[in-house]
Amino acid sequence: MAGTLATATVNTGSKLMSKAAKHPVAVFGLGMLAGYFVYKYRKDIIASASKTIDAGKDFVLHQKENLEDIVAEAKEDK
16 A cells, blocks of 8 residues: 555656656746745754764664674684
8 A cells, every 4th residue: 555655656746847847937936945944944854864863873883882792702702
């Protein structure tokens, strides 16, 4: 079900973008609209990106610790 919905969304989006690309004023308007929403929600976007970056750093550090533990165990077994 989700795959069908995603396919329909992509097909609709591609048709919409191909029609919009033929009209420069529409492209400009869509850019203005996107810019407005990015500006309006910039604090939320920055907070979300910062949270994601911090989670990624924590994940990398955790994996590094796990790898160090595995290497230490391998050295002890020798």
